[in-house]
Amino acid sequence: MRDQPAAPEPRLMIAIAASTQGDHAGLRESLASAGLLNQPDIRVCVAQVDEPAMDSPDDNLSLFRFSSHTPFFEQYATIIRQTRSRYIALLDASCPPTEGWLRAVRQRMRDETPVFYGPVNSGWPGKDFRNIGYLIEYAQFREPLDPTLPEYPGNNIAFQRKLLQDVPLVGSGFQKTFFVRQVRDKLGITPFACNDMSVTYRKQFSWGYYLRRRYCHGRLYGASHAEILGYRRLLYAVGILILPLLRYSRILRASRRAPVLTGNVLRFSVPILVSECAWSVGECAGYMAGAPDDGVFLD
Structure with a gap:
């Protein structure tokens, strides 16, 4: 009996870190609306914190179990080490992608763009106090992006895996924006601002x-x-x-x-x-x- 051929590695792996405050049910709906589920060339990897919050009947959805004390940086590093793909995208369970996100990412991958990132728009009403976190951390990344901005949103980044050969993971964690700055400063690669690949900020605020x-x-x-x-x-x-x-x-x-x-x-x-x-x-x-x-x- 011949061995079955190994399944081809996905072109894109999407790592989604989560906390105990994450809305996994809402995340799954957003992933489906954005067209990310049941895509043969994409693997969606979602962190599950403590008790299971969602099952994974979709062919390209994988769940990674972590304790509530596992930092996001360590979640990302673990998922990256345990998967293979040509491109890696980093998202946050509380900041899901919009409908046009995947189309924009596919275009950038076809163009062989090494590193790219997209806008972060608030999903809360204007006067809602939950916007405080958004204003402090992500107001500068509201659509449309300013391509001259010397910083990048850690919850909406994609890059070629081969860049990890020159700017590797350090320890058990993966500092996302520090990695992108190192790619820029050490390798001379300017991250591309992609206005069409937006995510929506829906983090709770305590x-x-x-x-x-x-x-x-x-x-x-x-x-x-x-x-x-x-x-x-x-x-x-x-x-x-x-x-x-x-x-x-x-x-x-x-x-x-x-x-x-x-x-x-x-x-x-x-x-x-x-x-x-x-x-x-x-x-x-x-x-x-x-x-x-x-x-x-x-x-």
Whole structure:
């Protein structure tokens, strides 16, 4: 009896990280609406946290079980290591793709684009307090994208797997936007801004959790740049005194691309400033003491 030929590797693997707050039922509906299910050349890999939240009857849908204490970075790294594909896309279960997402990604793959990313649009009503997280982290990525922006949305990125040969995974985690910046700076590859591949921000908002999250992200940022900065990290640490105001002004400038966002930034000025104080304290701690011990807040 002859051995069965191995199934061909998918052209695209979509890794979707999740937390206990993720709406898996809504995610599945969004994946179906976006046309991502039952595609023979695509493998959709969804992280399941603690108790099973969805089954996987679709041919190209795979579930990866994690504990609630597994950081997003580790979820992505695990999925990437256990799969093979020519392209990898990184999404967040709370920020599902829109209907035109796959069509845009296929076009970029046909064009052999090494790295590309898309917009992040809010799915919450304008005055909804859940927009606070969106304004702080993703207002600059609202459609249409500014291709000159020197940063990238970590919840809507795609890249060629072969780039991992030159900028490999580090440890058990995978810092998405740090990887893209390394690809840009070390390999001279400019990520392509693709306005047609948008995702919708639908993250829930818990104030205490969010402040802890901002602190941990700030600390990871400081730790990631401490070695590069050398002794200059001490000067950056002192900058904590004015950093919250600088970060707030950056958010305000980003919001000016859409008047409705500017109004919301002004409406939520106090919580935004408080959150940026949490980031700033974390960044200072990162310069001086390294990365945070608890990675569950890193996504």
